[in-house]
Amino acid sequence: MKIHFIGIGGIGASGLAGFCLSKGHEVSGSDLSDSQIIKALKKQGAKIFVGPHDSANLTNRVDLVVYTAAATPDNPELKKAKKLGIKCQSYAEALGDLTKRMFTIAVSGMHGKSTTTAMLALVLEKAGLDPTVIVGTRLREWGNRNFRVGKSKYLVIEADEYN
The missing domain is CATH 3.40.50.720 (NAD(P)-binding Rossmann-like Domain)
Structure with missing residues (x-):
């Protein structure tokens, strides 16, 4: 596509x-x-x-x-x-389409969304659950990227920027 x-x-x-x-x-x-x-x-x-x-x-x-x-x-x-x-x-609509295909964990709130999303994603990764992640910060653990492509059904997203 x-x-x-x-x-x-x-x-x-x-x-x-x-x-x-x-x-x-x-x-x-x-x-x-x-x-x-x-x-x-x-x-x-x-x-x-x-x-x-x-x-x-x-x-x-x-x-x-x-x-x-x-x-x-x-x-x-x-x-x-x-x-x-x-x-x-x-x-938001495009990300929403992705969430329909995966078991999604969305982190929302006023402060600390990026940190919490990243921490949760790293915990899931270390636990062997291999999540896909889209987060509002870049992580050195992922080559300074703000996303990670996993092979499991899990998707962790930072729930932000939605009008």
Whole structure:
């Protein structure tokens, strides 16, 4: 599947994009500014456009567009995707689809979500439960990534960024 992320540099979207790349999907994306996260995704194989959002960043070969809460309805890439009839999902909707296929543990709250999610994921990993994880921080235990692809039915997510 070919997936384009609008706002791919965000901590949640970048984790989901990294997960998708690890699962063999072709990933492209755009973000207003460059970052270490974007550089890491590029190394993993993502094609990322940095700078103002532009409809030219999106081709009609894309199967799905995932956009963050920061993408406004007049975003040129989102408008083009809708005009072309490409399926569009918010980050929350795309992550929600993943939770339907796995036994999900979601960490929510006002403070400490990333730390708690990471600690829980590391405990499950050390216990041999091999979870998939999408978290709002990068962990050195996972090569400085904010996601981990496991082989079990377990998915641990940081429940944040949902409008």
